[in-house]
Amino acid sequence: MKPRLALVPGEPAGVGPELCVQLAQRPRSDCELIAFGDPGSLLAAAQALALPLQLLDEHQPVRSAGDLRLRPVANAVASHFGQTDPRNAGAVIGALNAASDACLRREFDGLVTGPVHKAAINAGGIAYTGTTELLAARAGCEVVMMLANTVVRVALATTHLPLRAVPDAITVAGLTRTLRITWQALQQDFGIDEPRIAVLGLNPHAGEAGHLGDEEIAVIEPAMRSLREQGMQLIGPLPADTAFLPQKLAGFDAVLAMYHDQGLPVLKYSGFEQAVNLTLGLPYPRVAVDHGTALDLAGKGTADPSSLFAAVETCARIARRRQERAAGNGK
Template identity: 70%
Template sequence: MTLPRLALVPGEPAGVGPELCVRLAQRPRTDCTLVTLADPATLQAAATALALPLNLLHEDEPARRPGDLPLRMFPNASTVAFGAPDPRNAGVVVGALLDAAAGCLRGDFAGMVTGPVQKSTINEGGIAYTGTTELLAGHAGRQVVMMLANDIVRVALATTHLPLREVADAIDAGLLRHVLTTTHEALRSDFGIAAPVIAVLGLNPHAGENGHLGHEEIDTIIPLLDALRGEGLALVGPLPADTAFLPNKLTGFDAVVAMYHDQGLPVLKYSGFERAVNLTLGLPYPRVAVDHGTALDLAGRGLADPSSLEAAVATCARIASQRRSRAL
């Protein structure tokens, strides 16, 4: 069986994405083939800065030796200086992401892996941009769920980048149903877990303490969990967030759904930031991203850790293979 073919988009060209792709090219892969959508001159500059070999190939040529990197060219509008993002390159960054997404929808790619972008620079370039997850969801016409995962825990988010004062109003039965059913299906289809168990955190301290610390659990979360249990989902909670991540409890869960960004992600990042990845659940194809930023202060210095990108590629390859196996 042929290996899944994945699109690899480095993200912000002035950040660490290009050099991480160069580092990735130094190792032969046995789980997938990669096509990088990027500017060739920037990749060559990153290889020179790292003193590593780089041989850019046509996207249909196979990588055979260390440094080989199949490439679909997306030339930058402006020459890159590492550490100094240029808004003139915003269109190229977004264009590469959308081209990879379109290739996934056509079946040219079995999934896509994305490096970090500089949101502020894209907006300064005249493109309204809230994030790559939102870009890909809009392109595919899907409502999606953000999940971050490492070797210890998977955390899906009911809300993502909202001010804290808006979170409680955003959490309703429709949203929670979508998040929980999407997470349940992804654990089955993408991770091969036949009967997943999902822990659901409460919104309030002590999960509301029977209404003494808030009524969202009683009014919204508990009724929705009861309804979904009646539909066959294995859900535990709502649980107090301060004890749900204890190691002896995590062994009984396949994923945790947190109500807001900073309720679940600090624990995940503390437990294994270097190998953490960001998954977009609900797309017609696997999309996995690194769980770190552009690290402009490190760009071009050879100091960036490639562990998250390596984990993202390996995760995307596993999911693509899992989906293909289920489709046979």
């Protein structure tokens, strides 16, 4: 059976709804898509783009370009392109919660999410640091954020933290957990039998043997040593300024960066349009676009849908691999 994927457009005033409208123009053979969101936002986006959109009950068959199955999650107030409204924060989070809960109930095989606006959600009275953290709390499990394109996969040891808080957040236990989750995902979801993971140092030149900081010696190396003894292929700690050279990347299946802006600028420079954001460790695959709400582009029809297309393709591929593995195990 084709995987069933839940699709959440995200911030209704941003480009998420119109990207979903563009997605609906392409018949899919790899998955079934059911959107969780506000009907009015999707219809307004279709009108702005002059594209057909027929919103269907989630059980109706998709027959033509522009058909989109929908489980409605209504906004509190009508949205306007480029203008966030904190009153709609509840609907944005409600759609994410409803879709994630449906995945946890195994009604869906995966989750694809569009961009959300953190400031608008917090202004609406909902404490929110990121969808990765929200989904992890909902599922009650430890997760890892990974961003990937056709050039490189970058996992993160820490995610949305102020830079001054990063060193204290990097621990032997945390790194061990992160590397195990990443290793398992590379095997199970990407089909890599013996993954090779490059681990970056925290400090310039990976600490220069302790002269530029001792986190590599005191924290990173002990975590790697323990996991190497268990059979994991871990390379590093490596200086971040040279680890992404093409000849080095060719020998890695993924890179573990210590903080958000250590690895992601390189990934986005190498292929921003095709990059996706994965949450590793959830009971279901979750893949998101690797861009923001682009409020300045909303409703103009100029936003590039490539990241959303790539997110759906990636999520469908992982979901199908999990289905095949479950079938092979007799489940």
